[in-house]
Amino acid sequence: MKFSSIPAAAVIASFVAFGASAADVPAPGASPRIDAIKAAGTLRVGVLANTPWLIENTSGSGEPFEGPAWILAKEYASRLGVTLQPVPVSHETKVPVLAANQVDMSITPLAETPERLKVVDFVLYSKTSVCIFGRADNEKFAAAANVDAINDPSFKVAFFIGGAEENWVKERFGKAELRGVTSSSAPAPIEEIMAKRADAAPINRVQWVLLNKKVRGLMALPKENNCQDSGEKAAPVGLAVDKGQDVYLEWLRTVEAEMQDKLRADEERVIGTMN
Structure with a gap:
């Protein structure tokens, strides 16, 4: 099933009219994707480790992942009031799982490319260079x-x-x-x-x-x-969602903007511990 939504601009306008923040979870009916996530009680996220943004915890205790991508996914789940459900993906499936509706977002860190922009939308929080x-x-x-x-x-x-x-x-x-x-x-x-x-x-x-x-x-x-601030062969990095979900995408991006400092600090922490 493909999810569609009313234009993001209309939802933002309604937030302003009623004194709500754009980072508030969109009201029921505004985003079919968010409605489905809340109804299921889980936020399904495609995961494939990619340091320093998403690191798998293989110790057998604690959370299954860490890194900026995981922090951001947890924040989304918390604001939606649902459980975060990691769904393992591969290099071959990390993008196709979105169109197949097997996940709600792919938090496997992806570089934004013209080819990928044809099939998915991005929430960017870092870069590769x-x-x-x-x-x-x-x-x-x-x-x-x-x-x-x-x-x-x-x-x-x-x-x-x-x-x-x-x-x-x-x-x-x-x-x-x-x-x-x-x-x-x-x-x-x-x-x-x-x-x-x-x-x-x-x-x-x-x-x-x-x-x-x-x-x-x-x-x-x-x-x-x-x-670490190199701009050579730079490409933005972020998580991806399926096309045609403007309200959902706008909300995800607004929350990410609020989290930028925390995400950057965690990326620097991870890089500082690499050996």
Whole structure:
């Protein structure tokens, strides 16, 4: 069954008219999805761990998940007065489960892409981006003031062939000497850097934190905040809901806006504990 709703603008207008907050749960009849959730007594959320936003607790005690995505889902369930029900999904099903009405939202952290926007709507609360790392004892790399400096014929930039960053590297560093290598279990072509076959390589900003703790003698660009504020190859990250649910979506986004500081703080907490 597909859920539809009256226009979100009309509901917001009614909130204002009656002195209610836009973060209040929409009145019965305004959102078929919310009505169905409350009638069932459960908020079904698709879950698939993705650090630092959703981390599975495998200890056997305590809550099954933690992280900003879980905090936000719990807040939704609390405001709706229902139980939070995690529904395991896979990489293949994390988006299709929405159209199939198997979950009410997919809290598996998803990067917003043009392809996904065709089939789902997003509630965004973070971002994914890329750092450029190299050896700290590489004088050329250490002297680079920013990522733009790497786009130079004097630099060799390594990347995984067929990896998520391949096309971006070719566009971003078109003037540099590029070195494509076979992908491995490593999060980035670290062997190329350590063996001095390349000066720089891309890595996801979260994976950089792990790599920097495990391998000594590295540094990354941008330098600010250990590269966690990087805008390179940036994409918004959030949870997803099926299309055509304007009132439900507007309410979810309004609650997220109220929670932004708490969600950001928890993401920073998780990254700070990564090892």
